[in-house]
Amino acid sequence: MTDRLGTTLSRRLVFSGTIVEVSVDRVRPPDGNDLDMEIVRHPGSVVLIPQPDPHHVFLVRQYRHAVARWLWELPAGRIDPGEPVDAAARRECHEEIGWVPRTLERLGAFYATPGYCDEHMVLFRATELEPPDRPAQPDEHERLEARLVTIADAWDLIGRDATTDLKTALGLSLLRQV
Numbered sequence: 183m184t185d186r187l188g189t190t191l192s193r194r195l196v197f198s199g200t201i202v203e204v205s206v207d208r209v210r211p212p213d214g215n216d217l218d219m220e221i222v223r224h225p226g227s228v229v230l231i232p233q234p235d236p237h238h239v240f241l242v243r244q245y246r247h248a249v250a251r252w253l254w255e256l257p258a259g260r261i262d263p264g265e266p267v268d269a270a271a272r273r274e275c276h277e278e279i280g281w282v283p284r285t286l287e288r289l290g291a292f293y294a295t296p297g298y299c300d301e302h303m304v305l306f307r308a309t310e311l312e313p314p315d316r317p318a319q320p321d322e323h324e325r326l327e328a329r330l331v332t333i334a335d336a337w338d339l340i341g342r343d344a345t346t347d348l349k350t351a352l353g354l355s356l357l358r359q360v
Contacts, residue, residue, distance in 0.1 A: 186212040201224070230274060275311075279328040280328065284310035294349065
């Protein structure tokens, strides 16, 4: 086993959208056998665990076309170019649940699907939630329903397969560590 990194020999942009880009990278891995890798490029995102008190959390329900299902999830969203990660967290909390956190605690970060996507997700616990000075403005494509649930009920949703996304399961697991 080696710790050497591969080398990107070339990159060909295949698609550029409003959220992601897709490229095909010609890569020389440490073993020297060149290959093409399809990579989804994403600017990164924040995941919020909004807690008005230690026993409750806000979840949002939204339709996810890629899996053709409505899912209950922790609020999350893209980090805009040049935007500080904590500003993105505050903005997304306001947009998705209509509250603004006075306190953000970074709990960790992860790559959800590093086999083909470079999206880096940063998890924050959001507390001391306050009403905003202006109404929430969700993204144009989002249809969200925010709901305050007990942490036990959030785990129950995962157990019933009503919520199956990684960021929500990981975020709730991190609450056990706090």
